[in-house]
Amino acid sequence: MSRVKVLVIDDSAFMRKLISDLLLESPSIDVIGTAKNGKEGIEKIAELDPDVVTLDIEMPVLNGLDTLQIIMDKFPRPVIMLSSSTKEGAENTIKSLAFGAFDFIPKPSGSISLDIFKVKEELIAKVLAAKRAKEKVQMLKKEIDTFPRKEMMKEKSHRQRKKSLIAIGTSTGGPSTLQKIVPCFPKNLNSPIFIVQHMPPGFTKSLAERLNEMSNIEVKEGEHQEIVRNGVAYIAPGGSHMKVIEKQGNLFIELDQSEKKRGHRPSVDVLFESLSNLKYYQTIACILTGMGSDGTKGLKALKERTDATGIAQSEKTSIIFGMPKSAIQANVVDYVEDLMEIPYLIQKLI
Structure with missing residues (x-):
């Protein structure tokens, strides 16, 4: 199986490096680029065509939620949100899942998490799962209207x-x-x-x-x-x-x-x-x-x-x-x- 191409978007240079290093510990993942805000991230997606994007929710210029909506509209693919566990962070995370994000990873100790290594296994597992589910991401951002109905059996x-x-x-x-x-x-x-x-x-x-x-x-x-x-x-x-x-x-x-x-x-x-x-x-x-x-x-x-x-x-x-x-x-x-x-x-x- 080809390696999963990942783009890391985070406004902190320190976090971009930490997240990239964690992902590169998996032989199945290749970090093909990073971006410091949503605007640059959109440009990198168009240029590099990553399989999976990790996206910080709290960023300047273009925040994570707005960036996500542009990705799902123009370049639909699996996006894994990284968020703080503050009340606002949790609320925005739930919104991001409604907007089509594949899943999320909570940063253990806020925006700059020196202990991000604690979620390494979870992050790698979700990136690999996101690649497998890539063809279904389009469904995440759409309302499902109707499916053919089956005849139901009579109940006892x-x-x-x-x-x-x-x-x-x-x-x-x-x-x-x-x-x-x-x-x-x-x-x-x-x-x-x-x-x-x-x-x-x-x-x-x-x-x-x-x-x-x-x-x-x-x-x-x-x-x-x-x-x-x-x-x-x-x-x-x-x-x-x-x-x-x-x-x-x-x-x-x-x-x-x-x-x-x-x-x-x-x-x-x-x-x-x-x-x-x-x-x-x-x-x-x-x-x-x-x-x-x-x-x-x-x-x-x-x-x-x-x-x-x-x-x-x-x-x-x-x-x-x-x-x-x-x-x-x-x-x-x-x-x-x-x-x-x-x-x-x-x-x-x-």
């Missing part, structure tokens, strides 16, 4: 006697995917939604706020010991596992900072496994775009212990097909659906 009559729960797990490509499907749910949705999106602390709150602004239902970060309500989507806070437990006939959110599960906290498996302990509910569990296999083991537990339906996002609409593919190969999925079919199938099933 006993489902009508059970309360419904909706659970969603996603990773790379997830924020833009969630911004397409969560607004499709109606205000009177007779079910809660539990969402695990792989993100570090600080960013999930901004994601929840943006989804809440866009949606008919309420969307919020889950809080420890919070009682669960229908018509509310609860997002697992970055850095915490989210579980759902039953006490005296009510469901409650439970958060903890226990060990990461297969490298993740929050973990989709942890959420799904907690739901597998709820006997008198039917769960519709969805595994969307993302790297790895998080969610497969939890969905298996759900299917073995409860009345659960598994849905996986189709390969053609997944930015990264890793998580859905893992669940499909484990034979724990009932439906494989294009992205914009999923919210309508869920509503039919409940």
Whole structure:
């Protein structure tokens, strides 16, 4: 496989050097150029045609968000944002994902991060994944309109006697995917939604706020010991596992900072496994775009212990097909659906 050609855009000469050096530690990556601001970055993209761009959000002359929109309009390709974990940085990061960025890396200690080496493995992995997903980047910046609909199977009559729960797990490509499907749910949705999106602390709150602004239902970060309500989507806070437990006939959110599960906290498996302990509910569990296999083991537990339906996002609409593919190969999925079919199938099933 040819080496991935990367352009690094950052207003700090020090950070440009650090990021370039980290990427060059991978034999599969070639840093073909750097740029000190968005304007110069656009010119370098036109000249060098990189496979992947790393882009700082906070820059003079032309900031990261404006630069990203020009890239996605004129030179669409995978862009990985580098951002601070400040409130403003997190908000702009979520906006960038809506504008079409492939993914993001949080700078460990602000704009000038001497400890950027801490995210080296994550940065390299996302650059390599971005190259593999290059042909799908155009989809990230477009609204998906309609896909051909399939005939749905008639559901078992006993489902009508059970309360419904909706659970969603996603990773790379997830924020833009969630911004397409969560607004499709109606205000009177007779079910809660539990969402695990792989993100570090600080960013999930901004994601929840943006989804809440866009949606008919309420969307919020889950809080420890919070009682669960229908018509509310609860997002697992970055850095915490989210579980759902039953006490005296009510469901409650439970958060903890226990060990990461297969490298993740929050973990989709942890959420799904907690739901597998709820006997008198039917769960519709969805595994969307993302790297790895998080969610497969939890969905298996759900299917073995409860009345659960598994849905996986189709390969053609997944930015990264890793998580859905893992669940499909484990034979724990009932439906494989294009992205914009999923919210309508869920509503039919409940």
